[in-house]
Amino acid sequence: MSGVPASEDATPTAAAHPVLELRGITVRHGNVPALNRVSAALPGGRITCVLGENGSGKSTLVSVLSGLQRYDEGELRVDGVPVRFRSARQARDLGIATVWQDLAVAPLLSVWRNFFLGVEPTRGVWPLRRLDIAGARQTTVRALARVGISGLDPDQPASSLQAGERQSLAVARALHFGARALVIDEPVTPMTVARQTLFGQAVLAARAQGLAVVVVTNNPRYAHLIGDRFLLLAHGQVAGSLTRDDVDADDLTALMAGGEQLTTLTDALTELHPELGDR
Amino acid sequence: MSDRLPAFGTVRAAGSSDRRFLTRALARPSLPAAVGLVVVVAFFSLQAPALRTVGGLATVLDVAASLGIGAVAVALLLIAGQFDLSVGVMALASSLLSALLIGPGGWPVWPALTASLLAALLVGVVNGVLVVNTGLPSFLVTVATFLVLQGTALAGFEAFAGSTQVRGLDSAQGWSSAAAVFGSFAEIGAGRFHVALLWWLGATALATWALWRTRFGNAVFAAGGARQAARELGVPVRRTTVALFCLTATAGWLIGTLGLFRLESVQLSNAGLGTGLDFVIVAVIGGCLLTGGYGSAVGAAVGALLYAVARQGITLAGWDPRWFQVFLGAVLLVALLTNGVVRRRLKARPRS
Numbered sequence: 132m133s134g135v136p137a138s139e140d141a142t143p144t145a146a147a148h149p150v151l152e153l154r155g156i157t158v159r160h161g162n163v164p165a166l167n168r169v170s171a172a173l174p175g176g177r178i179t180c181v182l183g184e185n186g187s188g189k190s191t192l193v194s195v196l197s198g199l200q201r202y203d204e205g206e207l208r209v210d211g212v213p214v215r216f217r218s219a220r221q222a223r224d225l226g227i228a229t230v231w232q233d234l235a236v237a238p239l240l241s242v243w244r245n246f247f248l249g250v251e252p253t254r255g256v257w258p259l260r261r262l263d264i265a266g267a268r269q270t271t272v273r274a275l276a277r278v279g280i281s282g283l284d285p286d287q288p289a290s291s292l293q294a295g296e297r298q299s300l301a302v303a304r305a306l307h308f309g310a311r312a313l314v315i316d317e318p319v320t321p322m323t324v325a326r327q328t329l330f331g332q333a334v335l336a337a338r339a340q341g342l343a344v345v346v347v348t349n350n351p352r353y354a355h356l357i358g359d360r361f362l363l364l365a366h367g368q369v370a371g372s373l374t375r376d377d378v379d380a381d382d383l384t385a386l387m388a389g390g391e392q393l394t395t396l397t398d399a400l401t402e403l404h405p406e407l408g409d410r
Numbered sequence: 411m412s413d414r415l416p417a418f419g420t421v422r423a424a425g426s427s428d429r430r431f432l433t434r435a436l437a438r439p440s441l442p443a444a445v446g447l448v449v450v451v452a453f454f455s456l457q458a459p460a461l462r463t464v465g466g467l468a469t470v471l472d473v474a475a476s477l478g479i480g481a482v483a484v485a486l487l488l489i490a491g492q493f494d495l496s497v498g499v500m501a502l503a504s505s506l507l508s509a510l511l512i513g514p515g516g517w518p519v520w521p522a523l524t525a526s527l528l529a530a531l532l533v534g535v536v537n538g539v540l541v542v543n544t545g546l547p548s549f550l551v552t553v554a555t556f557l558v559l560q561g562t563a564l565a566g567f568e569a570f571a572g573s574t575q576v577r578g579l580d581s582a583q584g585w586s587s588a589a590a591v592f593g594s595f596a597e598i599g600a601g602r603f604h605v606a607l608l609w610w611l612g613a614t615a616l617a618t619w620a621l622w623r624t625r626f627g628n629a630v631f632a633a634g635g636a637r638q639a640a641r642e643l644g645v646p647v648r649r650t651t652v653a654l655f656c657l658t659a660t661a662g663w664l665i666g667t668l669g670l671f672r673l674e675s676v677q678l679s680n681a682g683l684g685t686g687l688d689f690v691i692v693a694v695i696g697g698c699l700l701t702g703g704y705g706s707a708v709g710a711a712v713g714a715l716l717y718a719v720a721r722q723g724i725t726l727a728g729w730d731p732r733w734f735q736v737f738l739g740a741v742l743l744v745a746l747l748t749n750g751v752v753r754r755r756l757k758a759r760p761r762s
Contacts, residue, residue, distance in 0.1 A: 199642060220644025235643050237636035239703040240628070248632055249643035251625045261623045 148211030149174040150312050150343035151196060151227070156205035158191050158367075165191040167367040168205070173312070178334055178344040180354035183364035189347045190232060192364070193316045196345065197229040198222030209311065223250060226310030230330075232318055232347075234301040238290035243271040245289045246304050274307045275299065278329060295326050302333045313337040314345045328403075331357055335404055439697030440709030442748045446695070446741065447716045454723030461719070461726050468601030470718045475606040476665050478714035481692040482610075482617045483661035485710035487654045488693050489621070491634030491702025492541060492548040494655065496533070496555040498685025500662025503563035504530050505669055509676040510567060512585075513576040519584035527663050533559060534659030538652030556686060564678060574678040579670070593671030606668045610711070613661070617707035626650065635703020691738065692717050695745040699753055716741070 149172035158166040166188045173179050183189050194200030195207065198216030206213050209225055216222050219229075229235075236245050243264075244251075252263040252270075268285045275283055278299045289297060298318070305313055315330060322330070330346075334357055337344050348354050354361060361378065363371035460466050480497045487494050504526040511522035537555055541548045568574060579585065595604045621627035629650040632640035640647050670676060696713030698705030717738070724734045 197642070198644070218644050218646070219642055220646070223644050229642070231639075231642045233638065233642075235636075235639035237632050237639050237703070239635040240631055244628055244631070248628060248640070249645045251628055253625060260625075261619075262625065262628070264623075 148208070150210060151345075152208040152211075153192075153195070154206040154208065156195060156202045156207065158188075158195060158200060158202045164367050166195065166202070169364075169367070169369055170205075171362055171369065171372065173343045173345055175311075175343045176338055176341045177359040178338050178346060178357055179360045179362055180358035181345060181347045181362045181364060182349075182351055182354055183370070187364040188367040189364055190316060191367075193229065193231075193314055193345070193347055196222070196312070196314050197227060197231075220249060223308060226308070227312045227314065228305040228307075228309030229314040230301050230305045230316060230333075232316040234297055234318070236289045236292075236297050236300060239288055241286050241288055242275075242283060242292070242300060243268045243285035245300060246271040246274065246285075246307075250308065270307070274303045277306065278303045278333065295323065295329075298322070298326055299329060302329060306333055306337065309337060309342055312343040312345065314347075316347045317349070327353065332403065438709075439704060439706040439752075440712050441697070442745065443696045443709050443712040443716060446744070447712055447719070450716055450719050450723070454719060454727065458723045458726035458728075461723055463600065464598060465600035466722065466726060468598075468603055470715070470722045471607055472602075472604055472718075473721060474711075474714045474718035475604065475610040476668060477688060477692055477717060478610040478711050479606070479613050479665055479668075480658070480661050480689040481696065481710040481714050482613050482707045483654075483658040484689040485693040485696060485698050485705050485707055486617055486621070486630060487658050488690070488698040488700065489634050489702060489705045490630045490651055490654050491637065492651060492654065493690065494537065494548065494552045494658040495683060495686035495690065496537065496552045496559060497658050497662040497665075497689050498682070498687075499556050499560045499563070500530055500533065500659055501666035501669065501685075502679070503533075503559050503666070504663040505666035505676055506563050506567045506678075508667065508670055509576045509579060510570055512579050512582045514571050517582075519582050519588045522582075523588065523667060526667075527660065530659040530663035531656050534656035535652060537659070538655030541655070542648045542651050552686075553683070556683060560680070564680070567678060575675060577675045580674050589671050592667050593674075604668075604672065606672075609664060609668065610714075613664075614707050614711040621707060626653075630654065631703060633702070688717070691742050694749065695741055697745075697749060697752075699749050700746075701753065704753070 151173040153169055153171045153173075155168045155170055156166055157164055157168055169188070169192065171179075181189050181192060191200060195202055198219045198221050201216075207216070208214065209227070214221075214225070222229075237248065240248065244267075247267050247270075252267055253260045254263045255261050271285045272283070275281070275285075280296060280299045280303070283292075283296070289300065292300065302315075305315070313334070315334065317330065331353075334344050334346055338359075346354065346358065355378070359375055361371070361373045362369065363373070455462050458466075461470065480501070484494055484497060507526040507529055508522050511517040511525060512519055515522070517525070533555060537548070537552055540546065540551050544551075580589070592605065595602050597603075621630060629640070629645045629647070632643075632645050633647045633650050637647060692713040693705065693710045694700065694713075695716060696705065696709030696711070698709065720737050720741070721731075721734050724737065725731055
């Protein structure tokens with residue numbers, strides 16, 4: 132992968148068709164719309180941060196993009212082609228990987244089974260088709276090493292992992308299977324700076340590979356640090372769609388009080404990705 | 411740019427291999443049942459010496475086999491977080507239907523068996539689709555199925571057959587070939603070992619392989635242990651659940667068919683909710699968590715063996731057979747408590 136973080140002149144096809152595009156998506160829970168005619172383009176090689184209060188439809192948006200939630204109206208396009216996902220499986224097949232808010236880790240399953248859950252590698256032909264366990268273990272160990280987790284037994288149950296390790300598992304899985312888009316719904320509970328840095332790292336790595344990256348976060352300052360574009364949601368509607376040029380750091384930062392954690396986070400990320408300092 | 415991120419995550423040394431071996435042995439769902447089995451065998455071989463003969467072994471395995479076939483299927487369903495109380499009545503109803511088609515209906519044996527299997531699968535699909543689509547507790551859905559099925563089977567049988575039993579099935583076309591598959595036995599000494607034993611072992615082996623070595627097994631574990639996560643990752647939870655209800659229905663059909671060829675006749679009798687509950691009890695004794703996500707087919711087989719040893723042991727020891735219920739209740743309670751400990755140990759983790 133020789134790609135540097137994409138600049139404005141992305142590849143022509145990507146420019147013609149954003150990797151993901153929402154056109155007038157409406158999701159109703161009963162009479163109440165969780166999303167109301169939401170339109171947004173999520174191009175490859177860009178980080179789009181979705182911001183909004185609780186209940187503004189952020190998580191519903193993630194569910195729609197990941198194929199878990201069906202929508203009542205509108206159109207979802209992947210690389211310009213309209214799709215209608217009937218399950219999360221179909222979204223994964225198209226290379227849309229999600230880090231779910233609850234991490235989607237089954238506590239009683241081993242680490243490698245969690246890593247491949249839903250897309251298990253198999254060998255052999257049908258009645259004898261079986262899991263490729265050795266291959267799955269190896270891939271899991273390698274993918275976990277990529278996010279800085281080593282020395283983990285892939286056979287241990289996920290319940291024995293520490294909270295941070297479980298987050299890493301979810302991130303490593305999304306990075307491994309995300310070929311087109313990476314959708315991150317950040318845990319609501321506060322994360323340590325090290326964990327937030329891990330999520331930031333994952334996001335930047337995915338952008339460098341030209342993926343469309345969607346980050347749902349409650350932290351506007353963090354969003355401004357990593358984001359290229361900002362989608363503001365309120366009451367299920369798009370309240371604002373901004374690019375980096377539209378807002379300066381303070382506009383988003385002013386929304387949030389307390390800066391110590393962010394300072395540490397900024398330092399950690401700038402050290403690893405010097406190009407961030409230029410912003 | 412390299413696609414490798416710098417390492418800054420928690421690095422943990424792998425635990426020593428001794429400790430891991432111990433943890434893994436303790437993590438086996440079938441371990442408590444195996445310990446219980448050893449205790450029960452030791453106890454009853456002293457109390458009832460007849461249990462130690464070949465004949466005693468044969469009767470124990472006979473009880474265990476038909477119970478085990480159902481328990482293995484129910485164990486898979488429990489792992490996926492669902493209940494099925496209709497297995498017992500499924501056995502009764504499919505043997506009644508087969509007998510009705512073969513005897514008064516005059517069908518050849520194999521088509522009759524196929525028809526009753528299809529009927530069982532239909533009930534399984536209905537169970538599964540109802541549970542999946544309504545979100546009702548499967549416990550209640552299958553109790554409803556149990557009632558409907560039992561009433562239909564008993565009343566329908568008597569109406570069509572005109573009596574409460576059908577005899578002389580063995581003159582039907584294809585009986586001998588079907589009897590070789592479902593009704594043959596081997597005499598070893600004083601014991602008669604039925605072919606049901608092979609079906610039981612086969613079902614246990616197949617279920618174990620499917621659980622640990624196939625995508626289906628992964629889906630079963632995930633559907634019970636973390637349904638939301640499974641949905642988020644695109645695991646076909648609904649399809650897996652319906653398939654498992656078909657599996658328990660098939661197990662019921664197999665038990666009924668084995669019984670049919672054993673007796674070569676059918677007699678109307680109430681299946682009772684207890685027969686359906688026995689399979690669940692045995693699966694729980696075998697280490698399945700009622701909350702799903704944990705358990706094993708081997709555990710269910712061991713549980714069936716424990717059940718059979720205790721029941722035959724109490725009979726052979728000359729005690730009042732009603733003591734068996736007391737025993738079963740006590741064992742179930744111990745199993746539930748043990749499983750509770752296991753569950754807490756597995757789930758004890760910081761939430762994030």
